[in-house]
Amino acid sequence: MMKNKNILIVMLGLIVGVFGCADPDLAPILTFDDAKKAGYVKLIEESDKLVNVLDEQSARASTYTYSVEFVDQQNGQRVEEYYVNLVYEPVSGSDQTVDKLISFTQADFVDGPNGLRAKENISVTGDQIMNALGLSFADLSPGDNFVFKGYLTFEGDGAVYGADNASAAVNGSAFAGHFDFTLPAACPSDLTGSYDYDGSLFWCNAGSGSGQVDIVAQGGGVYHFSDWSFGAYTSCYGGIDNSTSLTFTDVCTEVSFTGTVDKYGDTWNFTSTIVGNDWTIIWDNTYGESGSAVIHYTGGANWPITLN
Structure with missing residues (x-):
């Protein structure tokens, strides 16, 4: 990084030497190969x-x-x-x-x-x-x-x-x-928002829980859930400790799980179905955690996606 900065400083110095008071709009024109004008x-x-x-x-x-x-x-x-x-x-x-x-x-x-x-x-x-x-x-x-x-x-x-x-x-x-x-x-994709869910089948026998989960855009049709455990971590550990490396990708309304390794190096497996307003995700990972959730699309409408 310092090498690149030094090169830029030298080139800007040359510009000041040629033009006197350097015009910032003209500054980079001498950074071509061989300092050609x-x-x-x-x-x-x-x-x-x-x-x-x-x-x-x-x-x-x-x-x-x-x-x-x-x-x-x-x-x-x-x-x-x-x-x-x-x-x-x-x-x-x-x-x-x-x-x-x-x-x-x-x-x-x-x-x-x-x-x-x-x-x-x-x-x-x-x-x-x-x-x-x-x-x-x-x-x-x-x-x-x-x-x-x-x-x-x-x-x-x-x-x-x-x-x-x-x-x-x-x-x-x-x-x-x-x-x-x-x-x-x-395809343009915008699934960002907050969605109601019902969680169940938590591995720690803590029962079930309902709440809201956010879908957060990472750009280019890639998203992550704010809580991939859908309430299980809160019930079993007392809080959310999640990884944004777990992702799903929307390509022209077809969704697939593309990031399956969390920040601890554990691999997550997903079984997923979409029927109308309900997106059901059953998950487990190599650490021994597991659970299930049904995520409801806003306003009772059908999910505007299919599963790849």
Whole structure:
């Protein structure tokens, strides 16, 4: 970590030496290989990144919108072209590439909010992606990735810069570099909330208990329960001592248990069924603990998930 910090300090020192009072917006342009005076793509704002593969209509209507500005020694004036290639990385099968799915020249740019040349409200749709790759909806699978690789071409020498020949400082979050980005094929998932449950069959013969359990999002459709014992730890030990490494994952409404080892190294086994409003989970682990719970979906509605 110190090595990286020292490199960044040296590069920033070079910038101050060249420009005098360094402009923070121009600071990273000398962190490219060999300290060439180039430039980079800087993110202004963006929407959620997702190709929703719940159904074909949702997939084709999925839209990612973003705005960027171009950082160089002349406030983006040296950028001749900004283009983005698409690389399709399916869960199974071979990668495919489409060159210049997106392409803009200086004539398409505007003066951005920070005094730099910018391109605002760039949109990429699922329909555009599928058509460019020649894919049908049936070809898509959750877990596929659509990787976008951006490049800048500069006037004069025609030099081309992208993430591959930019420094870690430019590509990192500190300078909001946005050469490359990825749209995953997935489904939006939001199961967060508090749910009533009825627990029973506790291993310590403490009877049963009812209460509320929280489903907590960990990102990317991964969740954990606030109490995986569903009241058993409270009855048997007097409190909750749980591990967030125990997780389940929702992939386009299909749920599976994906994290089964707790913080003590014990493995948990789950038998699960969903019928209407009731999600029944019977569990045990290698420490000898066990129990059962019926979790009720809010408002008496059916659970909007199935089990994988």
